[in-house]
Amino acid sequence: xxxxxxxxxxIMFCHVxxxxxxVFFPPDANVLDVTKAxxxxxxxxxxxxxxxxxxxxxxxxxxxxxxxxxxxxxxxYLVSDELRWANKQTRDVLQGQSTAGxxxxxxxxxxxxxxxxxxxxxxxxxxxxxxxxxNSIRNLTVNTGSxxxxxxxxxxxxxxxxxxxxxxxxxxxxxxxIGLDLGHSDEQGPCLIKDVKVIGxxxxxxxxxxxxxxVLSNIILENQDEYALHNEGQCxxxxxxxxxxxxxxxxxxxxxxxxxxxxxxxxxxAASGQPAIxxxxxxxxxxxxxxxxxxxxxxxxxxxGRLINDVDIEEFVSHEPISQFTSPPKSLNLAIEQxxxxxxxxxxxxxxxxxxxxxxxxxxxxxxxxxxxxxxxAIDAGKSTVYFPQGTIxxxxxxxxxxxxxxxxxxxxxxxxxxxxHNGTLEILEGTSPVVIIEKFDAHYAQWKMIHKGNRVxxxxxxxxxxxxxxxxxxxxxxxxxxxxxxxxxxxxxxxPGSSIWKVQIIHVKWISRxxxxxxxxxxxxMKQWFIQSAVAKQKLLEDLYMPTKPPIPTxxxxxxxxxxxxxxx
Numbered sequence: 001x002x003x004x005x006x007x008x009x010x011i012m013f014c015h016v017x018x019x020x021x022x023v024f025f026p027p028d029a030n031v032l033d034v035t036k037a038x039x040x041x042x043x044x045x046x047x048x049x050x051x052x053x054x055x056x057x058x059x060x061x062x063x064x065x066x067x068x069x070x071x072x073x074x075x076x077y078l079v080s081d082e083l084r085w086a087n088k089q090t091r092d093v094l095q096g097q098s099t100a101g102x103x104x105x106x107x108x109x110x111x112x113x114x115x116x117x118x119x120x121x122x123x124x125x126x127x128x129x130x131x132x133x134x135n136s137i138r139n140l141t142v143n144t145g146s147x148x149x150x151x152x153x154x155x156x157x158x159x160x161x162x163x164x165x166x167x168x169x170x171x172x173x174x175x176x177x178i179g180l181d182l183g184h185s186d187e188q189g190p191c192l193i194k195d196v197k198v199i200g201x202x203x204x205x206x207x208x209x210x211x212x213x214x215v216l217s218n219i220i221l222e223n224q225d226e227y228a229l230h231n232e233g234q235c236x237x238x239x240x241x242x243x244x245x246x247x248x249x250x251x252x253x254x255x256x257x258x259x260x261x262x263x264x265x266x267x268x269x270a271a272s273g274q275p276a277i278x279x280x281x282x283x284x285x286x287x288x289x290x291x292x293x294x295x296x297x298x299x300x301x302x303x304x305g306r307l308i309n310d311v312d313i314e315e316f317v318s319h320e321p322i323s324q325f326t327s328p329p330k331s332l333n334l335a336i337e338q339x340x341x342x343x344x345x346x347x348x349x350x351x352x353x354x355x356x357x358x359x360x361x362x363x364x365x366x367x368x369x370x371x372x373x374x375x376x377x378a379i380d381a382g383k384s385t386v387y388f389p390q391g392t393i394x395x396x397x398x399x400x401x402x403x404x405x406x407x408x409x410x411x412x413x414x415x416x417x418x419x420x421x422h423n424g425t426l427e428i429l430e431g432t433s434p435v436v437i438i439e440k441f442d443a444h445y446a447q448w449k450m451i452h453k454g455n456r457v458x459x460x461x462x463x464x465x466x467x468x469x470x471x472x473x474x475x476x477x478x479x480x481x482x483x484x485x486x487x488x489x490x491x492x493x494x495x496x497p498g499s500s501i502w503k504v505q506i507i508h509v510k511w512i513s514r515x516x517x518x519x520x521x522x523x524x525x526x527m528k529q530w531f532i533q534s535a536v537a538k539q540k541l542l543e544d545l546y547m548p549t550k551p552p553i554p555t556x557x558x559x560x561x562x563x564x565x566x567x568x569x570x
Contacts, residue, residue: 021098021166023139026347028354029412030390031069031095032056034077043075045105050079053104057094058086067390068442069093069413072140074101080110082121089126089157090133091442093413096140099166104140108172109147119177121155127185130159130212133444134413136462139166144200146173153179153198156191159212161444161464161483163192171200174223183208183232192481194218202226204243207234210255216241221249231256238263239336246270249290253280253301260285262336267292279318286331288313339478340435340457342407344385351383354392361397363422372398372424379406384433388414388441396424396448407433411441411463416448423447423466428474430454439463444483452477 025031034041034049034056041052053070060068074097083104085092096102106113106122113120122142126132135158144151153169153176169179179198182188182205189212197220198204204221205228207214213235221228221243228243233254240262243249246269252258260283265276267290276293277285280301290296290311297308302318321329356374360367371394378386379400385408388394393415402409418424423446428436431454438450439461447466452458452474459478460468467486470477 021100021139022344023095023097024344024347025071025412026350026352026387026389028352028389029387030067031071031412032060032067033071033073035073035075041077043073043077045076045078045103047078048080048107049077050081050083053077053079053083054086057083057092060086060092066393066415069095069390072096072102072104074098076103076105078105078107079122080107081112083123085125085135088131090131090135091444092125093134093136093138094123094140095136095138099139099141099168102140103143105143106145106148106151108145110145110151113144113148113151115150116177117150119150119152121152121181121184123154123156125155126157128157128187130187132157132159133161134158134442134462135162136413137164137167141168141170144169144171144176146171146175149175149177151176152181152184153201155181155184156193157182157185157188158191159187160190161462161481163194163481164196165192166195167197169196169198169201174200174225176201178203178206179221179224180205182206182214183234185209187211188234189213190215192217194480196220197222199223203230204228205230207231207236207256209233210235213237215239221245227251231258242266243276244268248274248278249276249293251278251280252283253278255281257282258284260288262287263289265290265293265296281318283316283318285313285316286333288316337476337478339480340437340459342433342435342437345408349384350387351378351381351385352387352389353378353394354389355381363397363419368395368397368419368422370395370397372396372400375400379409380404384408385410387412390414393417395419397422399425399427401427401429402436402438403429403431405432407431407436409436409438411439411443413440413442413462416441416443416446418447421447423449425449425451428452428454428456428458431456435459437461 034053035043039052039056041049056070060070068091070093104122122144125135137154137156142153144153156164179201180196186209188209192215194217199222202225204224210233215237217239219241223245224247227247228245228249229241230251233256235257238258238260241250241260242264244266246267249265250260267276271292273294275295275298276290277297278301279297279299285297288296295307295309296311296313297316299306299308299318304318308316315330353371353374356377358369358371358374361370375396379402382405384405386406388411390412395417425448428450433456435457437459441463443464446464449467450465451469451471453471454475455473456475458475460482461480464483467488468484469488
């Protein structure tokens with residue numbers, strides 16, 4: 001029996017600052033650098049730059065400019081009011097240079113931030129409906145200062161693809177309502193929250209409502225006053241959560257369905273009389289370590305009446321698991337592979353696709369700019385990094401071969417689009433680097449495809465695509481914050497270790513090649529039986545994924561952190 005193994009990868013937050021956390025751009029990248037013309041924002045922490053940063057957010061993607069990255073170089077940016085995603089509240093990126101170096105600082109005792117009854121965020125990225133595609137915040141700190149009891153660090157929303165990465169949210173005096181609020185609006189997600197730390201506040205992170213799912217990976221929550229992580233109804237996946245404080249580390253209530261693995265809860269003070277985890281609905285927990293708490297899990301609220309008193313939990317499920325197979329009702333507890341990261345090379349090793357010319361191609365009796373030859377020439381220029389400056393919609397209709405010295409193709413969140421049924425393909429071949437990263441393309445609904453043929457590792461991040469094909473003998477594939485419609489692996493291929501798929505989050509997989517899953521009669525059945533889009537409903541094909549059968553399951557939710565899925569092959 002062949003098996004397809006799908007994993008969740010993560011990176012320890014303490015390692016984050018040593019990893020890729022110095023983000024810079026070439027002069028012609030066309031990002032909105034708030035310290036340059038026409039903004040000239042002060043980044044010494046002296047002048048109030050609220051209006052200036054808001055002007056940059058207002059101009060992002062405005063009037064068809066297709067420039068949606070607001071870049072904050074290292075420095076302190078003093079603000080006194082809420083920074084709001086403007087226009088359609090979608091496809092905007094707030095990009096800092098580094099987590100420790102780029103600091104958005106709320107003024108102490110800022111007007112409008114003193115009331116617990118009417119809390120107010122420092123950053124707000126939108127609300128329902130679920131059209132907040134590609135919204136992202138990366139590599140920065142939000143500091144809510146002192147004397148701002150009604151402050152919320154970030155009210156964040158992203159849908160289908162988008163999220164937060166390498167972000168620190170802190171309160172100087174410990175006050176404030178919520179550090180990261182993912183429950184201020186319905187229809188949150190699917191989105192990926194990774195490498196995030198919250199210090200202080202009543203609640204570190206809040207999730208709420210029943211759709212569309214949140215994945216939390218490598219999260220540190222410290223010194224909260226009520227709860228570290230509070231979920232009310234959302235379908236969430238948690239991996240490597242670390243909490244420290246005198247309050248419960250994780251609360252799951254309402255219709256919430258949660259999976260949490262490889263997490264540590266360190267209790268102090270009053271924690272000795274409380275559980276580390278309070279569960280009121282559906283919960284799967286594995287490899288949980290606690291210190292300083294009365295017990296690891298209080299499961300009495302789920303209706304089963306069971307209390308888990310152990311300080312450490314090897315594996316726990318709140319309701320009886322279901323399985324079609326005779327194997328023990330327990331997950332495989334396989335190791336988790338970390339996603340490779342590569343430092344940005346110096347700008348002397350970068351080459352722009354705009355250094356070359358697209359060709360005129362006649363499609364449907366119209367002349368369309370085809371970027372295929374320009375992209376290929378940039379790849380073959382001998383540099384390590386190929387980039388796509390903002391401000392241009394890139395359409396390519398041929399096949400581009402990723403080869404040679406290229407180890408990173410970075411879209412700088414530029415748009416990739418098809419023209420009607422016409423779209424391009426990337427073929428990943430052998431190269432000098434053992435890892436190649438393709439990342440940060442604003443390509444929602446674009447039908448471009450990738451075929452992985454080389455034996456090196458392929459990392460896909462922060463993008464949408466139509467189809468991923470992994471050929472026999474190809475290297476491992478890592479996907480983070482990726483929306484992909486179709487994944488195809490040939491029948492009979494031994495995909496481990498030769499060609500494994502590892503992941504933090506893959507969302508909205510609509511179809512998997514019937515070369516593997518020939519027993520499935522329809523795409524709809526696949527969507528229901530594979531958990532990516534339909535949460536954990538009726539997992540009859542999943543030997544090692546088991547979840548509660550009694551609690552109501554939120555539909556259209558993404559519970560995609562579960563690793564060790566394997567599918568029988570006919």
